[in-house]
Amino acid sequence: MSEKVKPGYKQTDVGVIPEEWEKMRLADLAEVTSSKRIFENDYVPFGIPFYRGKEISLLIEGQPIDDAFYITEEKFAEIKNRFGAPIRGDILITAVGTLGNVFIVNTDAPFYFKDGNLIWLRNIRRTDPTFLGIQLRRARTTILNGAIGSSQKALTIVVLKDLEIALPPAPEQRAIAEALSDVDALIGVLDQLIAKKRDLKQAAMQQLLTGQTRLPGFHGEWEVVKADDIGRFRGGSGFPTKCQGATTGEYPFFKVSDMNNAGNETDMVTANNYISEALRKQLGAIAFPAESIIFAKVGAAVFLERKKILRKASCLDNNMAAFVLDANRAYYRFIHYVLLNTNLGKLVSTTALPSLSGSVLSAIEMRLPPIPEQIAIAEVLSDMGVELTALEQRRDKTRAIKQGMMQELLTGRTRLV
Numbered sequence: 001m002s003e004k005v006k007p008g009y010k011q012t013d014v015g016v017i018p019e020e021w022e023k024m025r026l027a028d029l030a031e032v033t034s035s036k037r038i039f040e041n042d043y044v045p046f047g048i049p050f051y052r053g054k055e056i057s058l059l060i061e062g063q064p065i066d067d068a069f070y071i072t073e074e075k076f077a078e079i080k081n082r083f084g085a086p087i088r089g090d091i092l093i094t095a096v097g098t099l100g101n102v103f104i105v106n107t108d109a110p111f112y113f114k115d116g117n118l119i120w121l122r123n124i125r126r127t128d129p130t131f132l133g134i135q136l137r138r139a140r141t142t143i144l145n146g147a148i149g150s151s152q153k154a155l156t157i158v159v160l161k162d163l164e165i166a167l168p169p170a171p172e173q174r175a176i177a178e179a180l181s182d183v184d185a186l187i188g189v190l191d192q193l194i195a196k197k198r199d200l201k202q203a204a205m206q207q208l209l210t211g212q213t214r215l216p217g218f219h220g221e222w223e224v225v226k227a228d229d230i231g232r233f234r235g236g237s238g239f240p241t242k243c244q245g246a247t248t249g250e251y252p253f254f255k256v257s258d259m260n261n262a263g264n265e266t267d268m269v270t271a272n273n274y275i276s277e278a279l280r281k282q283l284g285a286i287a288f289p290a291e292s293i294i295f296a297k298v299g300a301a302v303f304l305e306r307k308k309i310l311r312k313a314s315c316l317d318n319n320m321a322a323f324v325l326d327a328n329r330a331y332y333r334f335i336h337y338v339l340l341n342t343n344l345g346k347l348v349s350t351t352a353l354p355s356l357s358g359s360v361l362s363a364i365e366m367r368l369p370p371i372p373e374q375i376a377i378a379e380v381l382s383d384m385g386v387e388l389t390a391l392e393q394r395r396d397k398t399r400a401i402k403q404g405m406m407q408e409l410l411t412g413r414t415r416l417v
Helices: 053-060 073-083 129-138 140-145 157-161 170-208 256-260 277-283 300-304 332-340 358-362 371-409
Strands: 009-012 015-018 022-025 031-033 043-051 069-071 091-094 102-104 118-122 164-167 223-226 231-235 251-254 293-296 307-310 320-325 365-368
Touching: 031 157, 043 053, 043 073, 053 091, 053 102, 091 129, 102 129, 129 140, 129 164, 129 170, 170 371, 231 358, 251 256, 293 300, 293 332, 307 332, 320 332, 320 358, 332 371
Parallel strands: none
Antiparallel strands: 009 015, 022 164, 031 118, 043 069, 091 102, 091 118, 223 365, 231 320, 293 307, 293 320
């Protein structure tokens, strides 16, 4: 039984939309084409930028392009005169590699792009380019479902021409585009602020953890120690499959994958497996104390450089290790920041399976202030981390709000005019 359509709306192939909205094929809204072919012998060191899908994806993400190709101004003028070139308001869609990324040309600076890597929408009519770009991003799943090929998928002009777009009247298009663009602008500001705060925190870590910058009230020399002067590294234990799966128990039994769990960004709070004290004794598993710093010690996960702090006494599987500290010598959160600033991947053994040995880890040198200064430094860096996390949460919440707005506005459920 079909869902009843409320008055003022109609059922279409693109869903329920307001009666005054139209359903249009993309080919009816723009010329769907591509560029003319450029050969490698046309590349020059400097000139007019020549973008592939990779560079367009960087443009979409607001990232700098360090390795662009170029063609001569003469070659560009020849192509432009014969076939045209992208102008402000045109739309490019990545068609090979990372598929379906949408880039609205927002510059008057000349550039060209690689044939086959990008689909080019030009001579856009009956629709605002910004609104069309928003609809195309929303339809990305549908677009990807139309990709062809087996080993490497690709989008084609033929398939994209038949993509159906829900089209409100021009004033409503502009209102929707402006509302969503305002949210995008806010997200962009938050992204920039987050990047700035990350850089500031990284710089603060570098200065404070080495003693190059001292906090007010602290003086005196720092001592240089080796890791085994302030604690010991110990590996985890085997965890048979038959013993896994319990969701309650006295000890969390952490595996490398648990470091990805929500809530485990810094402190290990949730585990996918728990064991009892009796089972721990049966397995001979070590119960590492709270405030131990844990990390992957075997396999490719070593190079992810994830270091976390145990919130409570826990067990680890044999792909992980813990740094158990002497609390009289070192404050665990200070040492956690030191390890975050230490590239363990450079210490792996040169064997077929990457691994970290206890002897190499124990020889890591650290500069260590007295405990009160360690605590003060850790608190400053923690406060910076809290501020950064709050900004990231605000950014993520704004993105979620935008998704809800898109669903409402681009289907006509909520009207702005």
